[in-house]
Amino acid sequence: MVSPVRSYGEEGRDCSVVPLLSVAESILRGVRILGVGRSVSFRHREAWRPMAPLGGAPRLVLLFSGKRKSGKDFVTEALQSRLGAxxxxxLRLSGPLKEQYAQEHGLNFQRLLDASTYKEAFRKDMIRWGEEKRQADPGFFCRKIVEGISQPVWLVSDTRRVSDIQWFRETYGPMTQTVRVVALEQSRQQRGWVFTPGVDDAESECGLDNFGGFDWVIENHGDEQRLEEQLENLIEFIRTRL
Incomplete structure (x- = not known):
């Protein structure tokens, strides 16, 4: 029996319990659980509208999501280092957002890319500004990041909204899979996370809390051996697409 995925709130509460698999989901779509030494898989049966891909023609698009300090960047960078650049x-959806925001507001783009207090000072306003852009054009930032990409495997490290997933699925079809990185609140706090009103309760952090249909789930609670085994399972799958 597959365990549910739990989402933890800002005060350590168990905010939601979303079953990773239901009988209906196991029929409609494939779900893989990255556990210690094993993976559980179901054959993918979803049908997608074929659309011409933008930029290159990827063989696999993995959309990573997770809370702040869950380890999304760490996981995607570890995968890239093993597979090769x-x-x-x-790909980072926040890249073109920050670049255009910096241009319009006269800010230092490079400093907005790092984990500095400089970025944190503008985070709330960037979120507001980004939401306005997405409301006008949901695929605006998605189109930006895929321009000119030639590698066969794309790792989108900061998927935050259902509209992001919908755009990639409609554009790249069954080549698209979702990966949720989860970490206990205590682990996130040890990495420097502090709950910030207007940030951690905004759609940019909570938009996928109840999505429930992730193809892969990576637990990053601080156990290095367990994380390593999960990464190996995912790498094994990626290599089947090359």
Missing amino acids: DVCAV
């Missing part, structure tokens, strides 16, 4: 590209 010639095979695997890490």
Whole structure:
């Protein structure tokens, strides 16, 4: 029996329990659980509208999501280092958002890319500004990050909204899979996370809390051996697409 995925709130509460698999989901779509030494898989049966891909023609698009300090960047960078930058590209939806925001507001773009207090000072306003852009055009930032990408494997490290997933699925069809990185609140706090009103309760952090249909789930609670085994399972799958 597959365990449910739990989502933890800002005060350590168990905010929601979303079953990773239901009988209906196991029929309609494939779900893989990255556990210690094993993976559980179901044959993918979803049908997608074929659309011409933008930029290149990827063989696999992995959409990573998770809370702040869950380890999304760490996981995607670890995968890229093992697969090679010639095979695997890490794409960040926040990249073009921050670049255009910096241009319009006269800010230092490079400093907005790092984990500095400089970025944190503008985070709330960037979220507001980004939401306005997405409301006008939901695929605006998605189109930006895929321009000119030639590697066969794309890792989108900061998927935050259902509309992001919908855009990639409609554009790249069954080549698209979702990966949720989860970490206990205590682990996130040890990595420097502090609950911030207007950030951690905004759609940019909570938009996928109840999505429930992730193809892969990676537990990153601080156990290095367990994380390593989960990464190996995912790498094994990626290599089947090359």
